[in-house]
Amino acid sequence: MTASILDGIVLGLQFGLLATGLTLMYGLGGILNLAYGQMAVVSAIVTVSIMEAGLPVVPAAAIGIAVGALLGFVLDQTVFRPLYSLRGEARVLLSLLLSLGVALMIDGFLNWLFPLKGLSLFIGGGAIDVFGEPMRRGSLLASGITIVAMGGLVAFFRFTTLGRAVRSVIEDEEGARLVGIDPRKMLRLILLLSGGIAGLVALTRSMVAPVDVTAGFGITVFALIVTVVGGLGSITGALAAGIILGVINAIAASAIGTFMSLVILLVAAAVTILVRPAGLLGVKE
């Protein structure tokens, strides 16, 4: 049981971080990005390709993350561009369709070009005991990196005026425009940031289990569930929901079986929506 919970926390931290990117894109720009998982996969594939070319893991990972961020920026400038003249529901729905198209295209290209590629960052060394359970070093390092990234993200949004400006657009877009904030600029920043987050999560994930070219939709689905449970537009909600769902997922997987764990997560998400329609810490409409 302890082992499942610990595994769940490792997974949950990562998906909590992953979901912040999705939740920010939605909260800020009304964009549901279904290509999010593919952004993570692209980072992973770039990283493994560079490593195969002979570069050490750290610079390769840095480039991988940068490519993820760049992909976010490119999406903002190209595919998502027509969205910004739309409002409300039309924007959300069209973003769903456009990003789904992007996801399918990226999936197709990756399968065609690198059908067998996958990133697996193996962290050597023996297991370390945590609460009496042996934990792989890869899991611990992945969790450590994730926690640092989360701390950085929370600090950015809480303690810097730029971070507060992003929050102000989520809370009251018209009010933000009145104090001189350009919501488009903030959204561009968030797409860049979320691309980087997706890349980082792909890398830490690959320290625990391989991330291959087909992983994209699975990542998106999990991130989407976490985002909905945490509350669309809430960073702390996404982080909390990630950890809670990660633990539920791990317990369900070990008690019932992996085939049921996603269903159990969907049930947990549905119950959350029934009890709290805006999610755990959602921004009220």
Add this chain to the structure above:
Amino acid sequence: MAILDLEGIEKRFGGLKVIDGVTLEVDDGEILAVVGPNGAGKSTILKLIVGLEQPTRGSIRFQGRDITHLPTHRVRHLGIAMVEQTPRPFPTMTVLENVAVGALFGSPDTRTGEEAALAAGEEMLAFVGLADRRDDHIDNLNLHEQRFLELARALAGRPRLLLLDEVMAGLNESELRSSIDLVRTIRDELGITVIWIEHVMGAVVELAERVVVLDFGRIIADGTPHTVMRDPHVIEAYLGAAEGIVDA
């Protein structure tokens, strides 16, 4: 010299003509009150100026520059700030953080750093008399204090023109007093031009140098407070009949 020029402004919502050909020059440094019955189009005019709404026809010039179709944040960068009737501070931020956002983003100089933004925020809080509330949460401020916070946030970007939308509604006598004094200080000490929509006629007569009366989206009178209040068209617009003198 005119700081703001409205030329033949018209605004329709569907078939409804809310603003019907408004032409108005606002002089640099004046305090101009815009009054009129409910639904006369007063707030719409302010929204058109800051780009929250787009005029159907006509043009808006600020300091000689055409701003008719600029987005709201650009208008703010050029030097026009607005405070609305219902305060809308960012709820998850402290008083100082709210004003710092205005300082960092409210001016064209985007290189203002974090430190400078906070310093400018403190300065403006001191100016409106909220310095000791800097770390308070928004919920701890009453309506009057929230309006002053919004004024501080608006002023933090050093605008040249300040638009106020019924910022004196719902205040008690002493709060009204301090609001009138503050608006006058904003003009006198910071040299900021003020366009001010108001229902509190006593305040209008005391503070405004010029009053424009709007009715059904048209300007029906323009002049000093006392001449305007005695204008038969104005009395008719307010009372529906020219039977009494509105003398505040």
